[in-house]
Amino acid sequence: METRELRYFVAVAEELHFGRAAQRLGIAQPPLSRAIRQLERRLGAALLERTSRTVTLTDAGSVLLREGRAALDAVEAAERRARRAALAATGHAGVVLAAKAGASSELLAKLLDAYAAEPDAVTVDVLLCGIGEQERLLRDGRADVALLHRPFDTTAGFDTEELRTDGQVAILPAGHPLTGRTHVQMAEVTALPGLPMPRWPGLDGTYPDGPGPQVREHAQLLQLIALGRACAILPDSCRAQLGGDLAAVPVLDAPTVTTVIAWPPHSRSRAVAGLVQTATRL
Template identity: 50%
Template sequence: MSDLETRQLRYFVAVAEERHFGRAAQRLGMAQPPLSRAIRDLERQLGVQLLIRTTRQVTLTAAGETLLVDARAALDAVGAAQRRARNAGRPVPTLRLALKADYDAGLLPTIMDAYRTLPVELLLGGHGEQVPALRDGRADVALLPTPFDDRGLDTEPLVTGPRLVALAATDPLAARRTVRLSDLAGRRLPGGAPAEAGGTPPPPADPRSRLDLSQIFNLVEVGNVVWFLPDWVARRFPRPNIAYRPVEGLEPTTLAVAWPADSRSPAVAAFVRAVREIAEAAFTDEPPVPLLDGGRVGPN
């Protein structure tokens, strides 16, 4: 049996995802008959049926479902290899750092000043965009808050702290020193999702939200939403119309540095060492964040 080609995998993934040869051909920019022939040739090459074709739909066999998972991973790996090779072959290679703006715990300026192995190229994105950037080769290393899917990644914790809730200063809950998750049931989160009833801990941020910090703060100030955020973000943004309060039972979050587990880049290794040393120096014996209330310590 000859080796599979990436072209064959791309064709199969398009048909498997579209569940329709016509739509898959349009997506691939080709005619339908050669696509159908290519899939039949692939099935003959593997010796298994991948698709069940009817006049109305295309469904996957068990073999097709298995190949779809592996084909996606293989195509992602090929794409990542291409991007990393192109970056390494540039006249001036860079270390591509993925992060969300203002989620660096204040470390970024020191990192940029201290790290000299390669120029650092920042890839700023929303929540949840850093791990895909690492996996598809757009980024070499990332700073991101836990939890995240760390399969295939190596990670080092940098800063751990409690998550707080941001409330409008006029909210009745702002008069308390702490609140419970159950107190917040039914409140809206950025992105429109409700806080879960029964005290279920929320994620660090709603991945559906693509609002920037200033937009989220505006929504909190007028009482439209509440927002759960790390204390190391809250301490950087005291605002007169927002109160930050600890939440009983809410697990802390950690800012971590992450990179692909198969990376053998000396530049990445040097970055991880540097950022770990910078975080240790910045947060050793640091006092806990105060309850911020319009830039002042919260109620007694």
């Protein structure tokens, strides 16, 4: 298959409408229809069920949509990395570091300061992103290196170095009865009346069902907790961000969170290697 054919098919499969897909691709509808039919003949399988009113995916079409998206993402990542490698060869490329906004803030600041002091340091562009996004940025080539947090982020397919391990704490409004305790259990926190746990969006952008507020970033979450609308269990390192209207109580049975620095295993960037070495020294 050609990447052009995959792009055509993915557009139709996502829009489920040939007219809208053609408009999205900037081509006429007849050549788009011919390209999809040719692709189906080549595969020997129907990818779409067409009626006069609807277009739906067959089982084979669903598989190709999933695999086609991954293939196109890989092509785009290869293009980005090739361009960055070309820039690096001329000495004009920096390093793009992805990190979750509000997480490991103290560690990130120390890392950037320590690396900037190195004699061969290059510019580090920091991408602060939402929950789970830094892994995707690293996989698709928009970032060269990332700070990930196990067990929440997947590090499969990356080279990694562990930087620190934190216990977790319950973040509660200041003055809540539990803030007078030296520690709590997870079951006590998750069952607090009137203080539901937040709901974070999944990788598809949708929220799970539940009573808790929908949140996208840590500043929003901390304000909701201060207002008495939610509680949360977060890594102990978040204490540095808490104001006087919030309190943290250790959660004894919460899993530990390990912060790692991750990069693609095929990276040959000296700048990435230097940044990783600085991080491990810290």
